[in-house]
Amino acid sequence: MIPSERRKRITIKDVAQVAGVSTQTVSRVMNKFSYVSEGTRQRVEAVVEQLGYRPSTLARSLIQQRSYTLGIVTFGLKYIGPSRTLNGIADKADELGYMLLMKELDNFETNSIDEVIDSLLARQVDGILWVVPEIGDNHAWLDERLTKIPVPVLFLAMQPRDGISSVATDNFQGAVMAMEHLLDCGRKKIGHISGPLSWWEADERKRGWRETLLKIGVDASEEHCTEGNWSSASGEQAFIQLLESFPDLDAVFVANDQMALSVLREAHRRNINVPEQLAVVGFDNIPESAYFYPSLTTISQDLQLLGEQAVQNVVDMIQARQGKQPIISPQSIFIQPTLIVRESSKRV
Amino acid sequence: MIPSERRKRITIKDVAQVAGVSTQTVSRVMNKFSYVSEGTRQRVEAVVEQLGYRPSTLARSLIQQRSYTLGIVTFGLKYIGPSRTLNGIADKADELGYMLLMKELDNFETNSIDEVIDSLLARQVDGILWVVPEIGDNHAWLDERLTKIPVPVLFLAMQPRDGISSVATDNFQGAVMAMEHLLDCGRKKIGHISGPLSWWEADERKRGWRETLLKIGVDASEEHCTEGNWSSASGEQAFIQLLESFPDLDAVFVANDQMALSVLREAHRRNINVPEQLAVVGFDNIPESAYFYPSLTTISQDLQLLGEQAVQNVVDMIQARQGKQPIISPQSIFIQPTLIVRESSKRV
DNA sequence: TATACTTATGAAAACGCTTTCAGAAAACGC
């Protein structure tokens, strides 16, 4: 098969000419809601069909100054979070008639961020979704740059800030749920394996662990917590270290399922019985976690919903700015996770 | 913070006026490689900086008839495959200066496919990447529709077809590698748990299982294979069923790691020792598989590379069509997977 | 000195659409 030759694009003029009307009339037919006589409409529609005419969204975007496109900035698509969130974003965007213009960040330097935003703006995106985990001060740029962006921007998985719109899972509350469940199971000596603490989400989960313990009068010693980097490999190391610094622990709350998997495995190797001797709770509810051995109790965060909510919000903001709705003031939304109880934390 | 008001876009005219030159001169400065005197260049650049001027890619795309944007059509972002491939696509696209316009398919009806393609074309994408697994005859549309698409289209994870460009993992070869490894381990009674056989990839993996057995003179009975749907849950069912129809098997090749996980777990439950009594090999090499208990031997497919290769190829095709290179004839590329040996298949 | 490039700049057209603006025809009120 020879690649089809570059045919000239069929334009509104072609349709107008064949149908014997002006281009404006064709435009009216395509966009409905305007005075066109029934006869003309049918004639034009027939020609459109016959010629296979499809209006150029590009040209329309140029004149209307809006593109029905959302800019999506991601980081770490290889992590479970961004990738599952994207699924929700894609679904909702489709439902609302928006396309997605994607750009993956490869570092957090300010000029790289400027470049990404500029390239999105150059294509007239109507709004931007920032799907980048908050790590260290990688969101610091927004203090001075954000006001200069002429379209709505919404941040995902970011610590709530006054006057800035964001949507995030309530990691703190999730951790509290995990901890209260362990306490309910009669555990008292609860260790924690955290994610990298430069991540806001990891820090929140750890805070949930600490504050729940403090609430019942137990001191959350730093000895009782080790830090991983989300990977199973790091989870193994963190657990081994934890066993040394906190030998008589009877439960461990692990900041994600992948690291929890290593805990289960290492415990098995050392003949530590789960859940009898050691209860384990993870975070994320990855599909496999129900089939770990033993199956893993975990906190489920609805990333699909997170993505959908984010799109809905940013689209609301866009419409508001078009002046069709009253203006919306920025707000931070928390999505509540849920506890999934499985074998790894059965009550003793 | 009050949302910044909709400032008027700074255009090339503004720059031209302030710098006291014509718009074409500004255009020349922005695009380099044209006669502009040093003095003028510097003056214009200063104004560009001062005004914060950024050219509208939209307008440029309109006149140049190309957008430096790739259309990405996906299906099942929630599956590991498409999502990891996307990572490679994003990286390479960035490297080559392309943006990604994404659209997720929610069904395979022809008019839904037409709509997706039209919406991509309406935005002047320079090429299309079809990141949709081949299931049943969901690629049947391309026979009559493909020639009508005026830009290069490249298919991922599709059965090679004459005259159509595609990039895929060599699933058959991967399966053969898994099987030969099991034979090397001294196993003879090897069962198979397949993915849904309407998927081309699942079918290929099964074919690798069957043909390897035939090659050594063993009949690959249908009794020795059960079918799952990629999920861990289905893997459990499939394994239980397999144990009934093929009770004395000594090895099982499972079509993906998630189902293999269930096999490990169920075997453990039944006190079937892995790998002593039963060797298990998976497919995909998901990050967790190294931390299953026992760790899982598996076939690693480099989806990152797959995505990168796909982008490179489609960009080559685009450039060729721009007439800058000799025309490229369509080709199907197979990416070779690799065997990762771990505990679940140790030699007895 | 005349002829040809090379360098530097601007005027105007074009990309494919939507948006006023304006005019004509038909329908309506009195």
Place this chain on the structure above:
DNA sequence: GCGTTTTCTGAAAGCGTTTTCATAAGTATA
């Protein structure tokens, strides 16, 4: 019958660029 509104259609301008085309000066060639 005349003014007013409603319905229908087209001319022309404009969105923000790039692309010919044209012109003018400077520089090298003969």
